[in-house]
Amino acid sequence: MSGAPHSSTSAAPELPPAVRGSLALTTWGLFAGLSILLVGVGLFATLIGVRAELEGFNTITIGLIGAAYYAGFVAGSRLTLHIVGTVGHIRVFTALASTLAGVTLLAGLLVHPVTWVGLRFLAGALIAGVYVVAESWLNQLASNQNRARILSLYGMVTIITYGLGQLLFTIVDPLMIVGFVVAAVAVSLAVSPVALSAVANPPPVQPVERLGVRDMLGIAPTGVVTAFTVGIVMGAITAFAPIYAARSDMDISAIGVFTAMPALGSLLFQVPVASLSDRVDRRLVGAVAATIAGLAALALSFDGPNSPLGYGAMVLLGGTMYPLYSIAGAYTNDRLPPARITAAAAQLVVLFGFGALLGPFIMSIVLSVIGDNGYPYAAASLLIAIAVFLAVRIAQHPARERAHPEQEVALDAAVMQIPATAVAMGRRLRPRRPRH
Numbered sequence: 001m002s003g004a005p006h007s008s009t010s011a012a013p014e015l016p017p018a019v020r021g022s023l024a025l026t027t028w029g030l031f032a033g034l035s036i037l038l039v040g041v042g043l044f045a046t047l048i049g050v051r052a053e054l055e056g057f058n059t060i061t062i063g064l065i066g067a068a069y070y071a072g073f074v075a076g077s078r079l080t081l082h083i084v085g086t087v088g089h090i091r092v093f094t095a096l097a098s099t100l101a102g103v104t105l106l107a108g109l110l111v112h113p114v115t116w117v118g119l120r121f122l123a124g125a126l127i128a129g130v131y132v133v134a135e136s137w138l139n140q141l142a143s144n145q146n147r148a149r150i151l152s153l154y155g156m157v158t159i160i161t162y163g164l165g166q167l168l169f170t171i172v173d174p175l176m177i178v179g180f181v182v183a184a185v186a187v188s189l190a191v192s193p194v195a196l197s198a199v200a201n202p203p204p205v206q207p208v209e210r211l212g213v214r215d216m217l218g219i220a221p222t223g224v225v226t227a228f229t230v231g232i233v234m235g236a237i238t239a240f241a242p243i244y245a246a247r248s249d250m251d252i253s254a255i256g257v258f259t260a261m262p263a264l265g266s267l268l269f270q271v272p273v274a275s276l277s278d279r280v281d282r283r284l285v286g287a288v289a290a291t292i293a294g295l296a297a298l299a300l301s302f303d304g305p306n307s308p309l310g311y312g313a314m315v316l317l318g319g320t321m322y323p324l325y326s327i328a329g330a331y332t333n334d335r336l337p338p339a340r341i342t343a344a345a346a347q348l349v350v351l352f353g354f355g356a357l358l359g360p361f362i363m364s365i366v367l368s369v370i371g372d373n374g375y376p377y378a379a380a381s382l383l384i385a386i387a388v389f390l391a392v393r394i395a396q397h398p399a400r401e402r403a404h405p406e407q408e409v410a411l412d413a414a415v416m417q418i419p420a421t422a423v424a425m426g427r428r429l430r431p432r433r434p435r436h
Contacts, residue, residue: 027138027150033194034134035161037097040186041127042165043172043179044104045069046259048120049242050174050252051111059243061113063364066239067357068117069124074353076125080132093133093194100126101187108180156267163263169256213347216332222283222393223332226386227348230324231355233382236363237297237321238262241314244375250306261311262318269319274326282331286324287390293320294383300376317379324386325352 052062084092100123107119138150165183172179216224241262245255277285296316303309329348336344366378 029193029196030134030137031153031157033093033097033190033192034130035157035190036193037100037130037187037190038158038161039165039168040101040104040183040190042162043168043186044107044123044165044183046166046169046242046256047172047174047179047183048107048116049239049259050169050246050255052113052116053243053246054175055111057113059364059368062243063239063360065113065116065120066235066360066364068121069239070235070353070357070360072121072124072126073128074350074357075121076128077132079125080129083129084133084136089133089137090194093130094191096126096129096133097187097191097194100130101184104180104184104187108177108184159263159266163260166260166263167256169259170253172252174252213351216344216347220332220335222390223328223335224348224351225389226286226328226331227325228351228355229382229386229389230321230328231352231357232359232362233321233355233379233386234325234352235356235359236382237317237359237379239360240363240367240375244372245305247372248305254306258305258311258314261314262322265315265318265320266322268315270323270326273320273323274330277323277327277330281394282327282334283390283394286327286331287387287394289320289323289327290383290387290390293317293324294380294387296320297376297379297383300379301373321383 048065049062052065057065080092080096103119103122103126107116107123110116110119134154138154165186168182169179172182213224241259242255245258250258273285273289293316296313299313300310305311305314329344332344332348362382363375363378366374370377
């Protein structure tokens with residue numbers, strides 16, 4: 001459900017004669033390695049949330065641990081692209097994966113709030129680096145004829161394998177180190193297929209024209225504000241999903257299934273919702289999707305998370321919440337010339353990242369004030385706020401905005417990732433030309 005922004009004019013690099021014309025041969029190692037790694041990452045993320053609750057960490061501390069991940073993600077993505085251009089994709093992937101395996105093991109050995117804040121920051125930075133490698137690799141190998149298919153496949157891989165990692169949580173004991181060991185082993189094994197890939201070093205992503213947040217607010221304030229607030233919503237909802245489930249007395253296997261339900265919803269609904277926004281006013285689609293997501297979150301309060309209604313609500317929540325960022329990005333792109341789209345994507349991702357960093361803090365404060373049952377109410381309130389904002393914007397500017405799908409870049413986002421190459425581009429943009 002995510003892919004890196006890309007320039008519509010970038011071309012695939014020259015490949016060795018033995019593999020030219022066979023994109024599957026050149027990308028199988030990356031997809032295999034990324035899949036194995038994300039199984040470990042999904043398991044690790046769920047373990048952290050549930051173990052923190054079982055260890056008795058207070059709500060604010062759990063929010064800080066969740067926020068540290070997103071802070072690390074933004075920082076790591078900005079650094080990695082420069083390193084990739086210097087060292088090469090395979091070496092960087094290997095270094096990141098091996099270090100992430102060590103961080104995962106240390107989290108199982110050093111169970112302490114302060115330690116976990118630091119380790120989650122490192123994990124976020126390392127995982128972001130992995131996405132930078134994957135997305136820049138794929139964008140450089142792809143051509144205009146196959147780019148959408150490749151990035152769609154990439155998005156499906158990230159959704160399915162991360163969800164499998166969450167389901168794997170159902171067979172481990174979060175109070176034992178075994179789960180952390182299994183996650184670390186999966187991350188370590190991811191190195192092998194990548195190291196055997198036919199193409200090691202596609203060229204790095206090129207710098208693009210700068211576009212500041214202030215400029216974007218002047219051009220597309222609806223898209224900018226929506227991207228930021230969606231980051232808050234996703235950060236808050238996803239960071240506390242396993243904690244909410246644990247505090248609702250769900251058993252371990254049920255928690256794993258519950259936290260995987262939004263990924264299933266994204267698989268079912270993300271493409272149809274995003275496609276609908278190509279034909280109907282994107283703001284209207286976003287407002288309806290946010291309203292449905294808010295009602296789905298509210299439904300959790302009726303019968304609790306450990307019920308058919310609870311599981312179904314999480315499926316619907318994921319299916320209508322995750323497309324909101326894509327809609328915000330596409331709406332912004334509709335109002336920009338193609339030459340500025342990649343720069344806009346970089347800024348939108350940074351805004352999303354800062355929103356996702358604030359989300360866990362906001363949710364932790366809400367739960368500390370009104371109690372653990374406040375999770376569905378806080379989630380519903382945040383989502384309805386987005387719907388109201390979009391409805392107000394429609395009322396202020398009722399003329400339907402014309403969609404320009406040919407100008408879009410991949411802008412999907414989920415709990416496990418932000419489009420990392422775009423974040424990295426935010427530090428590689430060309431200096432702004434002075435105005436005359």
